Ligand SMILES: Nc1ncnc2c1ncn2[C@@H]1O[C@H](COP(=O)(O)OP(=O)(O)OP(=O)(O)O)[C@@H](O)[C@H]1O
């Protein structure tokens with residue numbers, strides 16, 4: 243089927259044609275034959291890289307242009323949201339506006355009202371439903387990308403509930419995209435949708451297992467084609483052999499390992515063998531870029547390691563890197579400057595990368611509760627599916643590594659030739675239920691037991707199970723919310739949220755967090771910085787660092803020394819929660835270092851975490867402090883508010899209080915702010931009066947920032963020639979941003 247045969251505006255067709263889409267892939271054609279352009283629901287469960295997004299795009303454009311309403315595009319991860327946003331921006335030429343929102347959970351997203359296509363993470367979509375944004379009834383179509391993630395214990399329940407609520411609130415078409423799963427029919431029945439399943443892939447993918455210099459490959463719809471490939475032994479390390487085998491044929495390699503630490507060690511091991519594959523131009527570009535990564539003396543050691551590797555044409559990628567470094571690695575790989583990326587499986591979902599060969603070194607993963615267990619087939623297929631994407635390659639290869647013949651046979655049977663597992667609803671978890679019930683009561687979606695049953699009956703859980711199985715979870719969640727005074731029940735059995743219940747739901751915090759904050763703030767009149775930061779870290783909404791064995795004693799002593807400051811009683815040393823408590827304390831101390839202006843290098847080294855982790859801890863703590871201040875306000879504990887507000891700003895900028903005024907200026911953050919302060923410039927007034935030349939001479943400031951600062955303070959300055967880079971104050975981030983701009987131009 244050709245694209246032009248579709249019943250859609252000609253402008254859309256020519257636009258897509260100009261981007262190279264002429265013929266539809268067979269599963270895309272099957273999808274359009276279901277009547278999806280007439281508004282039918284669809285579940286599209288077809289292999290990785292078979293072009294699911296395009297089907298969704300055409301359906302969204304059709305709905306928008308036919309006046310059926312706005313399109314929501316839901317994704318599980320922020321990185322995927324960004325990739326889709328960059329991709330869909332192309333439709334702005336057709337007068338379709340595109341917006342993305344992935345943070346700021348305490349707002350109804352009024353700005354989004356203007357957009358036609360709105361890309362949201364599942365959590366953000368949930369928060370918008372909680373705020374009952376006034377544009378929800380304008381939604382005409384909802385696309386759920388990677389819907390197999392209902393199987394994910396943390397994101398799954400939210401995804402199900404968002405869909406259940408949206409279907410109660412609006413009559414929208416639903417398009418669900420999924421990698422192949424064996425029970426896609428269940429998802430389709432749940433959503434009253436047509437199902438399109440296929441094993442077709444636009445680019446052939448060979449999946450195989452490596453043992454003793456040979457890869458045994460399987461290919462085809464039923465893996466009917468078998469072949470072997472000899473991998474020349476040139477290096478001591480078999481992984482290096484396998485990498486160079488692909489580089490020898492001008493391909494690129496993506497290597498998955500299970501831990502962050504391994505991404506770095508493996509990349510270091512491969513690095514020296516990559517150089518010879520780089521052209522002299524690439525080498526120059528890489529060197530120029532590498533010089534800017536982690537160039538500040540205060541940069542974390544890991545950024546410096548990354549810089550060294552980038553210069554060699556290889557990089558590592560994991561969730562501990564900060565967002566900009568991750569985006570940079572992805573872009574350099576896409577631009578074929580980096581030949582190899584070693585990643586954790588976070589890079590496995592949905593992204594389009596130019597990997598001809600994907601090597602999956604670790605098929606086991608360690609989790610404290612489960613030990614070392616083999617990953618699900620679905621995850622293996624997702625990783626394998628990054629190889630051979632139509633934009634980049636004519637074929638792809640995915641390789642597992644075996645040590646013995648019997649392991650090889652087992653891997654072929656369990657992964658290569660296996661169907662992904664069935665997926666299950668994860669809704670039956672007390673935390674998920676209490677939070678979502680509070681949300682739906684607060685939004686007045688469900689006010690009676692019957693209405694709650696009605697909502698639950700819309701979930702995948704209810705589709706897969708006897709709804710009565712979940713009844714006791716519902717009953718105990720209601721009791722929990724009543725006891726905590728987040729909801730009230732009228733004599734006629736009508737539920738309503740209290741003021742605290744409503745705010746807790748809108749603030750997107752666990753009901754347990756709201757109850758804890760309220761009770762603590764009611765009990766204490768004064769708190770120390772450590773006390774309040776620890777309270778935040780004690781919330782189930784805050785992820786915290788682990789305390790490793792060698793740190794135990796240090797934190798035990800610390801807890802003893804500061805026992806009076808904790809607003810939450812430390813558990814007994816024998817208690818099973820004790821180590822968790824130490825982790826909260828460790829995170830609180832990390833936050834204290836951040837707001838004392840310790841350098842990124844010092845923080846990451848002292849706490850053994852990556853900069854991405856630091857940013858995550860800081861962002862969620864900042865959010866929870868905002869929530870605590872809101873709770874103080876509505877429960878008449880306003881004496882706590884000023885210190886909470888100040889702490890929130892300090893977390894946001896990572897500064898001591900004496901430069902809080904300065905960091906309000908664009909382009910001034912923790913480093914430049916401190917520099918100004920050290921030069922005696924401590925207020926807007928000081929900055930207003932200082933001669934511009936003097937300001938520009940201060941290290942890290944320069945002419946452009948000096949001009950920008952003066953302008954922001956209302957001083958009339960003659961513009962100089964140099965462009966203003968106000969991206970961030972922090973030299974690391976600033977240079978990284980410019981670097982990305984340089985590269986993507
Ligand atoms: N009909 C087509 N003709 C040419 N290229 C296409 C066509 N449809 C999609 N593509 C291209 O195929 C690539 C893969 O598409 P897409 O990202 O939608 O895969 P996917 O099915 O969502 O895979 P995954 O399960 O990995 O997310 C994209 O680069 C896209 O532009």
Ligand SMILES: [Mg+2]
Pocket residue numbers: 294295387592
């Ligand atoms: Mg996709």
